Amino acid sequence: KCLSVGIWTKLGLRDGSGLDIFNMALFDDFEQVRAVAVISMPLEVLFSELDTLPHIFRRLEDLLKDEHLMVKKTIPQSLGLLSCLYGSSATGSEKNAGHLFLYEDVKKDETLNGLLQGFRCSKCDKFTKSKDENHFRIIETPEMVKMELDRHHDYFESLYFNLLYDESCEETQLACVEVIRRILGHTAPDILARTRSQWIKCLQYLLLHVNTDVREAFCAQIGIFVQHPILSCLFLDEDAMEISCE
DSSP, rough: HHHHHHHHHHOOOOSHHHHHHHHHHTSSSSHHHHHHHHTHHHHHHHHHOOSSSSEEEEEEEETOOOOOOHHHTHHHHHHHHHHHHHHHHHOOOTTTTTEEEEEEEOOOOSTTTGGGGGGEETTOOOOOOHHHGGGGEEOOOOOOHHHHHHHHHHHHHHHHHHHHHTTTTTHHHHHHHHHHHOOOTHHHHHHHHHHHHHHHHHHHHHHHOOOOOHHHOOOTGGGGGTTHHHHHHHHHHHHHHHHHHH
């Protein structure tokens, strides 16, 4: 079943039948199948170019209630990769744009871990360009991906913060911390200005988190808050922030 989901993702079905398969996978009895369906969401958007984001977001919201750890902790990973798709769009903000690469020699593996291997975002994932560039090819992101994510960005962040503040599952919170550089790093300056209070609350929450593992994980990611234009948009006074973000 996991192999079938992986194959379906890469087919890029455009007649709506792909969503039927997707729904079946999300409600499968086996948690690994559901987890693979979740982590396949960004790839489905990439390969199909369908207007699927509203459907995907609704399903992600339903999956927040899933009690199985394997499923729940893959949702932040999926949100992070969707954010990189937004940032790698040709129509995205130049300051927040990156290139999405696929490692051509990666060993074929349709398991949950395999779906995450071989993909690199030039903004979020560090690799030695001179050494690795010959083994990667740039993935062209559909223009509609940027437009759809821009339209649904508030809902996108709402899902992320709901998972981050869910203290019932430490591993889900750790997964949220691991992708914060993707979520925040690809957020446009105007959206950063509008959601400033939410991100400052997030920063304070993670710095003072009662769980040592979460605090330590965040310390490894906190540098994203001082990168341009994030620092100026979040921490300058309102007048200076407005000028900077313009």
